[in-house]
Amino acid sequence: MAKIIVEVALKPEILDPQGQAVASALPRLGFTFATSVRQGKRFEIEVAGEVTPAMLADIEQAAQTLLSNPVIETYVVKVEA
Amino acid sequence: MAKIIVEVALKPEILDPQGQAVASALPRLGFTFATSVRQGKRFEIEVAGEVTPAMLADIEQAAQTLLSNPVIETYVVKVEA
């Protein structure tokens, strides 16, 4: 049983109110380390059996159409051990 | 300028309706690869200067108190190149 991770992030030029909310909360709590925060999504997908190239192509496709919104987001697919 | 990633996931025993919605949408779109899907969050934090142990301790602390809710979530902190 393998695990696929799809990370979805807002394109850098798109406003990220969620990340901003975190960025402005941090210093109020005394945390000064961050110069910027962006918030994205992370999908952990368990797949049965081996990860084949055909399956990866499918996952790419799903990441592009369902898991992310290409108008405002980008995605990365990663295969975990 | 370094980048820190904090990944936050729902604990396995906590209901994840978003992940479930994705899991049931996939086969409707003809994607049959997934046996389970969980949806989590991913914070990309840019920090100024080098990542010191003191800073990492701070980030741990922020991840635990602000970025995640230990009642329902777990987190991982990663330093990116």
Add this chain to the structure above:
Amino acid sequence: MKIGVVTFPGSLDDRDAARAVERAGGIAVPLWHGSDDLKEVQAVILPGGFSYGDYLRCGAISRFAPVMKSIILAAEHGFPVLGICNGFQVLTEAHMLPGALTRNQGLHFLCTDQKLRIENNESMWTSGFEKNEEIVIPLKNGEGSFQCDDETLAMLEGEGRVVVRYLGQDPNGSRNLIAGISNARGNVVGLMPHPEHAIETLTGPSEDGLTFFTSILHQMVGR
């Protein structure tokens, strides 16, 4: 009888909660999130809304507000606190109540007239109800699904700390249809539905909500 109503940035139902307090016969005192001064109120309501936009987790940022420090401290000594919707979320984030409120199972914001049963009429905020009384008040939220681990659930049920339960069709996937709970002492109560929107039939589905506010006023007078 003075009851404080806290305004966080993004609070929405603060004026409604104040109106409910006044209608019940109390005096509503506005409290500001940025000040730890509780202005000598005898109880506090954390109202509904989207504090800080609720972009991270609902209530996650508000719980660090200066006013919360005072409230947490006072509550440990029996000071009555009612968290409604976002207020409930703040209370769980602040670990004043167990569990957490998560995304509705249907994944949509849901605004509906919700049937409920009062499971516990011994808390400071529900003492005016009959036990097992059935009421209808609005439910409106996107993240109202009450979740906790099995052990916590057993404890809440075992100690009778489930204050209000959903009746009829499950609105959001909450464990054991939990709509509201209290702390062990019964002074801190969190509710997902909105009693402050059911205080007159002109603008709400019933007047059932008013009893939450008259309950606390009677409790305080009795002291």
Add this chain to the structure above:
Amino acid sequence: MSLDTVAHAQANPDSKQPYAELGLKDDEYAHIKEILGRRPTSSELAMYSVMWSEHCSYKSSKVHLKQFGDKAPHSDALLVGIGENAGVVDIGQGYAVTFKIESHNHPSFIEPYQGAATGVGGIVRDILTMGARPIAVMDPLRFGPADAPDTHRVLPGIVAGIGGYGNCLGLPNLGGEIVFDETYAGNPLVNALCVGVMRHEDIKLAKAHGTGNLVVLFGAKTGGDGIGGVSVLASETFNAAKPTKRPSVQVGDPFAEKVLIECCLEIFAADLVIGIQDLGGAGLSCATSELASAGSGGMDIQLEKVPLRDPSLSPEEILMSESQERMCAIVEPSKIKHFLGICRKWDVTATVIGEVTDGTRLNITFNGDLIVDVPPRTVAHDGPVYNRPFAEPNYIKALPGSSFSVPLPTTPAEIKAAILKLMSSPNMADKSWVTSQYDKYVQGNSVLAQPEDSGMIRIDEQTNLGVAISTDANARWSYLNPYEGAKLALAESCRNIAVTGAKPLAVSNCLNFGSPEDPDVMWQFAETVRGLADACLELGLPVTGGNVSFYNQTGTVAILPTPVIAVLGVIQDVRERTPMGISRDGLELFLFGATDQNFSGSEWAYLHGELGNVAPLSDLAMEARLIELLLEGQPLFESAHDLSNGGLAASLSEMVLRHGIGANVQLESIASALLVETPGRVLVAVDPSATEAISGLAAKFNIPVTKIGVTGGAELNINGAAISITELRAAFTETFPKLFG
């Protein structure tokens, strides 16, 4: 990087400029040169191009919209009329109400959630700008066929976006419309209405007065949002090498807007602004030029002071950015400290970016270099005006004669089947899948909300003064006859107000059409405006403002002409309002108004693939009498419901479903009476003791009345066709969940 300063423009008169790419015509560009006596700088070109666009200048519609002023009836209620951000009407007791409706159609097609969300954000800022506290929103929507794949992409996103933004602002959503039609398939309509309330003395205007007063920009930081056209310019003229990657989508931040609202209201309460303007389309270009143009002098702006989210923005882009959640205020120097203090309290970024001058020019510098030097009026108010050609389209001439028929039910079995078919069709079915995603309770003053005929809000808790609002359009009638269509939409909206017991007071509108360059569409538009202006005059209602949305088409196919009319009414005591649902057994049902046999444009015809030929003719004198009847008879009515789409069948079904109390109805000429949509009709339920009073009313106002049945039981029974409420409810409620999950 070289800056195209005024001096540079003077020294290089022949530099080629990408005016055509920015949407300016040759003669418009020549006119700009004439105004300035030189070629514009790139910043000036950017400002003119966006302010002279159809969207901002109303260049195709202006000549027609004039009628709203020319034909305006006298109205004592109008405190601020057309021309400001939103009109303001007097509702008595010292209260003023402002309302406006605007479109966000195209952005919602591109990115449904954010497009709809920012649509709500924009209209709310227009209302706030007038000095008012926003108190409610509404959302008339149009989509392609309910089962079309793209509808499944756009509808859930648009609904979630409207809810996501409006709920987070704490604005109850009181109503709207959801209509499906093929012509909206590639071009959904997202119109958003906001209403706000203030005391008379708190009305604010977008004017920059007083030399030395400060120009303050406050709210969100400026990013590269929504400046597509202008990035063309930035990259073409200067630094083609720079990677200008500007977002194609604006993202709304409702929390930022919520604190902006509270911050503004506190600033208004302390009387700290001379003038104020929201930043919407055309951003800072629009706000500065409009404020200066409406004011008494000139204005100096130091553009480098604008706080940026994206430091790579060029001056042209800063001027054009349509970043959301920003406002611009004119503040006296003595009050600036107090002003900035309130902004700090709410964590709102506020920056002084310039001042009002005693000159006549809008001067903008960037790090000391003069990049804009224009007469503000030429940018904001003296844009081009077109008399676009229009002519009656061929399709009108080609409408079929009388050869149009739809099957009509007569037997009980047919009647039952017809009603179930009608009430489960997407246009008629229960909309709670959508409306339950909207908060209708917040603020605690919602007296009526969807599915009632109009939304109603209590304004004053002591006196129970309130307002009612309704939005309506009937695009199929408008297609058949745009002049009558507009009149009928206004009549329907007024009727929706009057059935609740409120008196119609003022009108706003959002006119959604195809391309103005198409003479057919332009004719539809011209006829619509003529019809609406005539109808407003006849009913004595002022138009307080509105919005025009052109270019709503997929390829060469225009949407149905869709003038969405919003009417605001006043009710002295909201406790007296009449709801639509049948509240108890034993009431008598009366139908006011006459029923004819014209099925053109009706829902029943649409369900059979027919449009018909002749739209109903409006009878506004009768509508006015009906409104008076409703207001006078209001104490008698236990419930009242307007007849519109789906005719009597739909209204009866909706009335019995509201509280699950049935009715027994007997109709003559059942076949047509049940499903025809003759305008000017209302159904009321009254106690039997009021029967005589009802005939008295009907006689007094010369409106036909028919007793059609009594309430009670667990079924809707029409001429022997018995439909159990359970069955009817199932048909009515299952459609949307089935379609959208």
